[in-house]
Amino acid sequence: MIVGLVGATGLVGQTILKVLEERRFPLAGLKLWASSRSAGRRIRFKGKNYPVASVERADFSGCGIVFFAGTEGEKGASRRYAQKAIAAGAVVIDNGADFRMHPGVPLIVPEANPGDVKKHRGLIANPNCSTIQMVVALVSIHKKYKIKRIVVSTYQAVSGAGRAGVDALQKEMQIANCKIKNSVFPRKIAYNVIPQISDFSELGYSGEEWKMVRETQKILHDKNIAVNATTVRVPVMTGHSESVYFETGKNCSLKQIEALLSKAPGVVYDGKEFFTPAELKDSDMTYVSRLRPDPVKKNAFVMWVVADNLRKGAATNAVQIAELLLNRQIAKSAKKNLI
């Protein structure tokens, strides 16, 4: 199968290539595209150089799967070009937010709702980074004890805003009191935390916070899960952390939750030590620690969830979706013009 990648020069695009290579994804060819700004470059993959063409004149024919690697900072490519790729016969796996809540688009976390890939009509969406790791940590608990309420506060790395986010933090760190023009962040991020990720909307919640509400409900097939989110940018390069408080509808004990987490797919659980984002080493796992019962409320718990936002929060999850398609032999865009 020929694999296409739009946004090949971005942080997520680069990580998709790394993950495809690491996981020995079976591909017969590779086509790379980026914005006209980055076109003309060459990218090395499995010892071979591949040219990066401009997405504006992309020919998607022959591609079985096309990844759209848009991050927060580079939006809209799938809105403009995904339909063309689908028409050419590819299945699009879109890392961007544009189609996630579309009723005809499966939103997949392979550990949670792999079966939903079957429903695709040419495009499958990769969820938001902060949603993915929370869902991986919660899904086994939800399946057994029904989560009814979540209060989450995030500590999100600058690479969630793409290379521009990393550049902003690095520059600000080098020059004391510098003010970066046109920074991707609404305030200084060096030695600071910023309680805004994407624009504020309904009820004063940010776009990122609403993603955690709605995407979680969609992935877990449960409109009744109440999510209250506060999403915050922190001066960490890569690795999102989350303080996740949750209440279950069914009775359960700390030991029962621990037993589930210890064998949950994609989860590394530690009941003694805790995890921090700087210690993640190119891992695709979601790290859960500091699980503890609420001091007074029954069936309420809080835990600390850390994962690599570029890998499990973006690239790895996208490649896992591609693997699901391959395994189920449904990597074929049967229908067209449906998104």
Added chain:
Amino acid sequence: MIVGLVGATGLVGQTILKVLEERRFPLAGLKLWASSRSAGRRIRFKGKNYPVASVERADFSGCGIVFFAGTEGEKGASRRYAQKAIAAGAVVIDNGADFRMHPGVPLIVPEANPGDVKKHRGLIANPNCSTIQMVVALVSIHKKYKIKRIVVSTYQAVSGAGRAGVDALQKEMQIANCKIKNSVFPRKIAYNVIPQISDFSELGYSGEEWKMVRETQKILHDKNIAVNATTVRVPVMTGHSESVYFETGKNCSLKQIEALLSKAPGVVYDGKEFFTPAELKDSDMTYVSRLRPDPVKKNAFVMWVVADNLRKGAATNAVQIAELLLNRQIAKSAKKNLI
């Protein structure tokens, strides 16, 4: 009145001197002490140099008020020397944690429970930094609508661990991948977040998290307030931030909460813009923004609370307690040997 200060060379001690000067605290004399390591230095206050003596041989006689400026990193001074200061006739205002939960010790946030100073028996405790700013933000809401439940996640600056905390972050920032020996932090803090502040204890909550539970209940005189806390160190020099979710026992609307916050003592409330810790400029106020109602639950809200941990979280609150004593003319240790 002669004022004494133990821990004069530390970050909190230095900030107490700054705040005393700014607020024109009426003092007739100043006596400074520190550990023997720092003794012998001179500190400038209102244009005059004052010697710093070793606390081991401190003579507290003549002092009306003695501040103990211990931070997390410099514990135990009040346990060893407070009784001596009280016996000499002083009222001790202790920034450390040693006596906060003692039944005979008032724990004061002047905006919340100023009347409790009357109950002192020689020692008054300053609450934990993260507790103070949360209580300042919540007390007016609690008085009117009775807060019954809080879920809080913190983003705490390194200066909360004293000068050693600031030094650790600065050093780690200068040298890539350096591992600091005997750091005050359990992991690297540069480009990282650490979900542990003080030792883990009951149910897996850290000491800092239990402080937020128990001190809040004590200050607000309500054992039934349920607090679930996750306290996290972030690479910010000064300024703690908190994501505070709360539920009230009585019916109230967003507008009613906003009205209370807009006139709450010690609070700066902004309904449109948000605050970040790096923007605090030597302010004694507690900054509340991003107040929003829970998307589904009635009488539930979440907000973002920022304050200077060295000032309102420590020095300013301590000086305000001293002002309360002066105003009520109770700055006199009537009883002895009671703590």
